[in-house]
Amino acid sequence: MLRALKKALRNPTASRPDDAVLLIGLRNPGSRYAGTRHNIGADAVAVVAERMGEAFRSAPRGIPAEVADGRLDDTRVRLSVPTTFMNESGQAVGPLIRYFAPGSFIVAHDDIDLAFGTMRIHFGRGSGGHNGIKSIVDTTGGSEFWRLRIGVGRPPGRMDPADFVLQRFSTDEESEILIQEAADVLEAFVAGGEEAARQAAGDRNQP
Numbered sequence: 001m002l003r004a005l006k007k008a009l010r011n012p013t014a015s016r017p018d019d020a021v022l023l024i025g026l027r028n029p030g031s032r033y034a035g036t037r038h039n040i041g042a043d044a045v046a047v048v049a050e051r052m053g054e055a056f057r058s059a060p061r062g063i064p065a066e067v068a069d070g071r072l073d074d075t076r077v078r079l080s081v082p083t084t085f086m087n088e089s090g091q092a093v094g095p096l097i098r099y100f101a102p103g104s105f106i107v108a109h110d111d112i113d114l115a116f117g118t119m120r121i122h123f124g125r126g127s128g129g130h131n132g133i134k135s136i137v138d139t140t141g142g143s144e145f146w147r148l149r150i151g152v153g154r155p156p157g158r159m160d161p162a163d164f165v166l167q168r169f170s171t172d173e174e175s176e177i178l179i180q181e182a183a184d185v186l187e188a189f190v191a192g193g194e195e196a197a198r199q200a201a202g203d204r205n206q207p
Helices: 003-010 037-052 090-100 131-140 175-205
Strands: 018-025 065-072 075-082 102-111 119-123 146-151
Touching (some): 037 075, 037 175
Parallel strands (some): 018 075
16 A cells, blocks of 8 residues: 555544545646646646536645546546645645545656656656655655656756746647647546556557
8 A cells, every 4th residue: 555545544634545536736826837848737637627527626624735526437536736836746745645545546747857748657756856746755755656757858958947847838749639648548547547547658658
């Protein structure tokens, strides 16, 4: 069992274990950052919510996040996007895990170390320099959780990666298609776990 989940279950303030699959998409909140590379994880989760016809609402108990609940076939799904900035994602994800104690969860986020359009499913790896993931690891006390890494490409030339991920996609990048495909992978994770998600990612998931 996930170390973070074990901690949640030992926490007396946590809810009873939940059978819903929790999908978390990382982002920076606000219109200034809408459509940027850094927000692609949250954009993919938002597409899943849209497909289910569900709307986001404020998370309970002042948790700095928005949540939505629905079903994919026979499986209960809970979606969440933090209202914290990316570098403080753990302040939302930690309380979400403690409160909902999900049976399984996956975090979707951008990755500049993958070529644009590449997607990989990982479990239990380090942050790889991603500050949002680092914040989650620091807050939950471990890296033992599933991640959907969505490749947004490398910054050109000597551009600072921090500036690159805050840019919107170029007109020749089919970002909307990538977001839809990432949503497909998240839905596959709900339906069949990590193996189904890997298959949905197809050749974009090769080492």
